[in-house]
Amino acid sequence: RLPSRPRRLGALGLSPRSRFVQGGGPAAPVAWSAVSASPTEFHTSPGMRDILAPESNRWRRFVEVFESIVEPAGYRLIVPPMMEDAGVFKRVGEATDVVSKEMYEFTDLGGRHVALRPEQTASVCRAYVQHRPTTPWKAWYAGPNFRYEKPQRGRYRQFDQVGVEVLGVDDPYLDAEVIALGWRFFEALGLRRVELLVNSLGEPADRARYVEALRAYFTAHLDELTAESRQTLERNPLRVLDSKRAPDAPVIAGAPQLAEYLSKEAAAHFDAVREGLDALGIPYRVEPRLVRGLDYYLRTTFEFAGGTLDSAQNALGGGGRYDGLVEALGGPPTPGVGFALGVDRTLLACDDEGVFEPPVHTPDVFVVDTTGGLEALLVTEELRRAGYSADRAYDNRSMKAQMKAANRSGARVAVIIGEDERAAGTAVIRPLRGDGEQFAVPRSDLLTHLEAVLKP
Ligand code: AMP
Numbered sequence: 001r002l003p004s005r006p007r008r009l010g011a012l013g014l015s016p017r018s019r020f021v022q023g024g025g026p027a028a029p030v031a032w033s034a035v036s037a038s039p040t041e042f043h044t045s046p047g048m049r050d051i052l053a054p055e056s057n058r059w060r061r062f063v064e065v066f067e068s069i070v071e072p073a074g075y076r077l078i079v080p081p082m083m084e085d086a087g088v089f090k091r092v093g094e095a096t097d098v099v100s101k102e103m104y105e106f107t108d109l110g111g112r113h114v115a116l117r118p119e120q121t122a123s124v125c126r127a128y129v130q131h132r133p134t135t136p137w138k139a140w141y142a143g144p145n146f147r148y149e150k151p152q153r154g155r156y157r158q159f160d161q162v163g164v165e166v167l168g169v170d171d172p173y174l175d176a177e178v179i180a181l182g183w184r185f186f187e188a189l190g191l192r193r194v195e196l197l198v199n200s201l202g203e204p205a206d207r208a209r210y211v212e213a214l215r216a217y218f219t220a221h222l223d224e225l226t227a228e229s230r231q232t233l234e235r236n237p238l239r240v241l242d243s244k245r246a247p248d249a250p251v252i253a254g255a256p257q258l259a260e261y262l263s264k265e266a267a268a269h270f271d272a273v274r275e276g277l278d279a280l281g282i283p284y285r286v287e288p289r290l291v292r293g294l295d296y297y298l299r300t301t302f303e304f305a306g307g308t309l310d311s312a313q314n315a316l317g318g319g320g321r322y323d324g325l326v327e328a329l330g331g332p333p334t335p336g337v338g339f340a341l342g343v344d345r346t347l348l349a350c351d352d353e354g355v356f357e358p359p360v361h362t363p364d365v366f367v368v369d370t371t372g373g374l375e376a377l378l379v380t381e382e383l384r385r386a387g388y389s390a391d392r393a394y395d396n397r398s399m400k401a402q403m404k405a406a407n408r409s410g411a412r413v414a415v416i417i418g419e420d421e422r423a424a425g426t427a428v429i430r431p432l433r434g435d436g437e438q439f440a441v442p443r444s445d446l447l448t449h450l451e452a453v454l455k456p
Pocket of ligand 1: 119147149154155156157158159160161315316317318340341342343344345346
C-alpha cells in the first residue's frame with residue numbers, strides 16, 4: 001500500500017520527487033512533510049492546453065481520418081523531432097513573423113542554438129536533404145508546433161497540424177492531387193462550409209517584379225497603412241496583403257495584382273492546376289491577393305477557409321509550391337508542394353457546423369465484485385484478453401455504489417460476482433440497457449454467454 005499523502009498532491013498524480021516548491025524554478029526534491037499547507041497549484045502556460053477525453057479521442061480520430069485519406073494515396077508518415085537547430089527555420093523564414101518574432105528558441109545545455117518547430121515543412125525538407133529518399137517522396141505528418149502568439153480562440157502557442165509534402169515532382173496535376181486530398185479530408189469530416197482559395201505566385205522572377213511593384217504602391221500609400229503594416233512593408237511587402245486589420249483593407253484592395261506579372265510558364269502551370277481541379281469537380285475561387293510570405297514559395301498557393309470562424313482565424317490550412325526550399329537547406333534543386341491544416345481550428349469549425357462529434361468510448365462490460373476485488377481483477381483481464389473492453393469498480397465498495405458506477409459507465413452489461421456466486425463458481429450477467437433479464441452462468445462459460453448477449 002502507498003503511504004497516505006495529502007489528497008491534492010495525490011490527485012495531481014505527482015510523485016514527491018517531481019514536486020517543485022512554490023516560488024518558481026525547480027528546487028531540490030522536498031519531503032511531503034516539508035510541503036506547505038497550500039502548495040502551488042500549477043496550471044498550463046498561456047496558449048497551452050490539456051486535451052482531455054472525449055476531446056482527446058476526437059483528436060486521435062481526426063488523425064486517423066487524415067491517415068485514411070493520405071495513406072491510400074501513397075503518402076507515408078514522417079515523425080520529425082519537435083526541436084531542431086534554429087537555423088533550419090531561420091534559413092527558410094527569416095522574413096516571417098512566425099520565425100522572427102514568435103519562435104521558441106534557446107541555447108541547450110550543450111551550447112546548441114535550437115528552436116521548437118513553428119511548422120513542419122522546413123523539418124521535412126531538412127529530413128529529405130539528410131536522408132535523400134528516392135523521389136517522388138510523399139510524406140504526411142501529424143503533431144504539435146509552437147509559436148509565441150497572442151492566445152485567443154483558434155490561436156494557441158502549442159497547436160497541432162496535419163499535413164503532406166511531396167518532393168521531386170514538377171507536375172501541376174500533382175498540385176491538383178495535393179489540394180484534392182485536403183478537400184476530400186474536409187469532406188470526410190463532414191464539413192460543408194469550407195472554401196478553397198487558389199492563386200499563383202509565379203516564377204521567382206515574376207514574384208520579384210511583383211514585390212517591387214507592391215513596394216512602390218504601398219510606399220505611395222504609407223499614410224493609409226497601419227503601423228504594423230508599415231513595419232511589415234520594410235521586411236516583406238507581400239505580407240502586407242495578408243493583413244487582416246480593417247484600416248488596411250481599402251489600400252490592399254487597390255494594390256496591383258500578381259496575375260498581371262505572371263510569366264507564360266507560370267500561367268500555363270496555374271491553368272493546368274485549375275484544369276485538374278475542374279476535372280475532379282472541386283470548387284474553388286481564384287483569390288489574386290492570396291500570398292505566402294516565404295521567398296521559397298512560388299507558383300501554386302492555396303488556402304482552405306472555414307465558413308464560421310472569425311475572419312482573423314478562419315484559415316483552416318494552407319499550402320503551395322516551394323521549389324527553392326530544399327536548396328536553401330543545402331540540398332539539390334528539388335521541387336516541392338504540400339499543405340498543413342490546423343487540427344485545433346478545424347475542430348472548432350466542426351463544432352460550429354455540428355459535425356465530427358467526439359467519439360464516446362464506453363466499455364462493453366462492467367464488472368461488479370463484492371467479494372474483495374480479486375475476482376474483478378481476474379474477470380476484467382479475461383474479458384480484455386478475449387477482445388472486450390471491460391471496466392470495474394475499485395476499493396471494495398458496496399453493491400449499490402458499484403451498480404451506480406456500472407450504469408454511469410455506459411457499459412452494455414454488468415457481470416456481477418457476490419459471495420454466493422463466488423461460492424457456487426458462477427457469475428450473473430445483467431443487461432444494463434433494454435429490458436433483458438439478468439441470469440446466472442457458470443464462470444467457466446462466461447465468455448460464451450457474454451458473446452451471445454453482446455454479439456447477437
Ligand atoms: P501556417 O503554417 O501559418 O500556414 O498555418 C497553417 C494552419 O495551421 C492555419 O491555417 C491554422 O489552422 C493552423 N495554425 C497556425 N497557427 C496557429 C496557432 N497559433 N494556433 C492554432 N492553429 C494555428
